[in-house]
Amino acid sequence: MPQNEHHDPEPEFLGAFGSALRATGEGFPVDSRPELVTGGLARGRRRLLRRRLAVTGGAVALAVVGVGGLYAGSFATSAQQADKASVAAPRDGGATTPTARPVGESGTLKPGEAQIPLSEIAEVLKANTPAGHWRFDDLDGTGQGLGGYFDDGRGEAAVGVTLSRTGRAPDAGADMVVCPEKAYVPYDDCTTGRFGDGSRWMVFQGYEYPDKREETKNWRATLLTKDGFLVDVSEYNAPAEKGAEISRENPPFSPAQLKTLVAAEEWRALLKRIPPLPTTPGKADKPGKLAKPGKVRQAPPQIAGDxxxxxxxxxxxxxxxxxxxxxxxxxxxxxxxxxxxxxxxxxxxxxxxxxxxxxxxxxxxxxxxxxxxxxxxxxxxxxxxxxxxxxxxxxxxxxxxxxxxxxxxxxxxxxxxxxxxxxxxxxxxxxxxxxxxxxxxxxxx
Incomplete structure (x- = not known):
């Protein structure tokens, strides 16, 4: 991918990713209706939240991609999350570590999934990161995401990568490469830009927990290609995203190295194996609610603009x-x-x-x-x-x-x-x- 770039100070952010992410970190849905926030920020519009909340937890973006149908669905998240693809990362509990477990059922591919050998994902990671020791629990499987551990001699750190593609909307996925609002997400730095080939990137330096109840740092880089593919890499300054003792002051890869990693040309061949999501007709009613016989409930209007x-x-x-x-x-x-x-x-x-x-x-x-x-x-x-x-x-x-x-x-x-x-x-x-x-x-x- 070309390395010629310029800063994009006011990127457009459209698409459906934000609506799913708005369910993250803002309370819990009632009766599977994420709009029901009991007093406060309801999960409405589709766009702003990528700026605010997608980067609050290391596994949030990985888990949410399979929820709204916007992104392809076989990803390695944490062992606790792989079975249920929840939009919210665990609020408390034991340590979670990246694994090579794809989200899926009985090995059956869902629409938009691809079976990419995890060993090939690992090879791209190794080829585009500094000298150090990589450790992976299992490289025998297939999927579109991989978690592993990297140690450059300064302490072992958890690292995860996901490959996906966006939906068919003209600017789908753009929310993934816009920095969050500091009123909702604390972070030390966040930069965005655009490469000469039209790909957009974001590099974020923040924390696993917004309230910093654990000092686990979460740095991540996301690339959105012009043809709608996403490469997302997260790294931590601990051997697990949650619950593990801090092993080093900062995650192992610098922001510049993260940007270089997500822009690596070797991802292209793997991304092209991910099929486009099928076009599905709109539903007459809201998800989870049956329309009365003889009556079609129209989708409510949406408010756009400012x-x-x-x-x-x-x-x-x-x-x-x-x-x-x-x-x-x-x-x-x-x-x-x-x-x-x-x-x-x-x-x-x-x-x-x-x-x-x-x-x-x-x-x-x-x-x-x-x-x-x-x-x-x-x-x-x-x-x-x-x-x-x-x-x-x-x-x-x-x-x-x-x-x-x-x-x-x-x-x-x-x-x-x-x-x-x-x-x-x-x-x-x-x-x-x-x-x-x-x-x-x-x-x-």
Missing amino acids: AVPATLRALLPKGLKVVDKGGEGEFAFVVVDDGKGKSLVQINVQYGMDDVADQLFGSGDVTTLPDGRKVKLTRQPGEKGGAGVVWWTADTMTKDGFRVVVSAFNTGAQHEAATRAEPALTLEQLKAIALDPKWAKLRAK
Whole structure:
């Protein structure tokens, strides 16, 4: 792959990968509906989350590729995850190590899978990394991903690689090569760029746990080729991605070496063995929900562009300084400061949620307005490890399932310690934002 490159400061990020990843690290889905975040960031739009969350855990990207059908499905993840391809990496538990176990059933290939000899993947790794000792538990199998251990004399480190291809959308997979938002993912450095042949790359230097409860570093490089193939490499400063003692100060390969590794020409021959995913017709109903006889439930409309972020900023109370912002489609966030400390505020605007209204509004502090809208107010502790973090939410829904849910935190990032006693917005202010008539105008567009 050509090594001529230029920096791409504002890469476009489209595709369906982000919607699956939004289910990572933002709570847990209810009844297999990842849109049901109980107070806060709902998993809506398809694009932004690759910037924020795909890099939070070493196995996240590996596991999620098989979930949404966007990427081919036989990958080596950790031994604990290989059997269930969950979108979320284990939150706690014992050490996990990369293995050569492909995700699949009884050796039967699924659409988009290829049986690439793991020994050939290993040879490319060896040929494009510095001098050192490689150790692999098993190279007899086939798949599209491989985990191993590398030691250059400074300590053994876990390393994993996956090969995949994107879906058929024009810019599918572009979310994989965009840096995350620091309001959601802590990292030391992240760079992106484009090679002369049109391939795009990202090199990320971060941590296995956003709250750094273990000092395991996770560095990764991802390459998206112009013809829709992905090479993704992760490395750690420990012999396992989770639960193992730190074996060295940093992962073994420098950012420049990681970039060179994912761009190695030898991957091309292996990538070409991965068949394209078949084109599948759209379903009349939402996954996991059967339409009533004689009635076809239409897919809810989707919100695109920056209408939600712009509207959120316009509705903020006076006296708040916006120090960070982001979002698109159904999701937006701002970090505000009223002079008393930073506070994260986030919103999701969603159509078609009426089928789960009972689950969202079946308990707690719920009121019903004269026009039929339900309002639920929630105070709860933060969930991302930041010390003293509190999470306040105003969740609203119309009778036909149009949902606006706004949350605020007493910190500028959920994984960081509280910067103030309470969020910068009161529950009443969050409620006022969620119920503002501007959302109805947005809905009508």
